[in-house]
Amino acid sequence: MSWFRKPSSTPLWRDEFSVHTADERYVNRRQFTKFLTLTSFGMLAGNLWIFARSAFHRAPTYPRLAVAAADEIAVGGVKVFSYPTADDPCILVRTGNESYVAYSQKCTHLSCAVYYEKEQNRLECPCHQGFFSVADGSVIQGPPQRALPRVALENKDGQLVAIRMEAESE
């Protein structure tokens, strides 16, 4: 039995209803049962692999990166930076005198860049009107299903330092 029909001058029905059992292309009960059994073993192996991977998984390490001086941006101001690599745009928002938050700038829907909308105090993705909370990055409305990944910050001697990416809240 071959999986794909080879180019043939005989009509399709003659191939499909071959008089030779070896050429039959329809699945019989025994073949189907074999398929189910083998697939189950495949699923088991896949689950074991996932289990092993999670058991030996190490938390990723993040670099420390000075993002901005604490008084560099005004309250309600933003600064765009890259963290943890140069290809990961992030946005820093000063929400109060002493409060700063930073999120990945990639919208979790289709990776458009989100921006801070000061009037509504929320992060907006202009592509499809997805809105995220400034407080914790969770989705307020729109197509995104997952919250924005948050950048953990540390205020060290007046310098805002990104220390790690926090796991998504969902």
Add this chain to the structure above:
Amino acid sequence: MFGMEFYVDPSRCIGCQSCLKACEECDTHRGISMINFDFVDRKESIATAAYVCWHCDEPTCAQVCPADAIKKYEDGIVGSSLKPRCIGCSNCVLACPFGIPKLIPEYEQMMKCDMCYDRTSVGKKPMCATVCPSQALTYVTPETIAATRREKPVNTFWFGNQKITTKVYMMAPADAGDITIDVADYTWEGENELVSQAF
């Protein structure tokens, strides 16, 4: 399978009909024989001929089956119709050039010799070949048949211009050279009838 082939030699048949009785013993068709048994020219002769399905390489019965019920297995055996599929249309009965398939009314399906597939598939001989006292029906290796018989096994048959090759061999005279059997040469019965009707 297992290196054995079926050989039919009607010249050895003594008409004991052991093969019919042995075939009837099978539980899948108890009491109904799948052997084709002929009295050859009964008026003139006591000659008989017992033969089984020839298991054609391109089985006409399976090709004409509208229900896809007749299958040729991987070892060359053409089986009886599959019970869930056979619709009892008799296409195979009419199409077989050897007249092998039989529509069994009790079972509402076509049945024919499947060379005792339950036996031959595990290396045993078919029932008829086991009991045949003169070995007119025999199931042995080609080496054995070459060593023990004068006749030559032939498995090419001509029906007019149609060539049919089979799994089962017919034992033909050895001195005839490279022969094939043209069945048309032996269809004299019908001609006689036509002649008798004409007068």
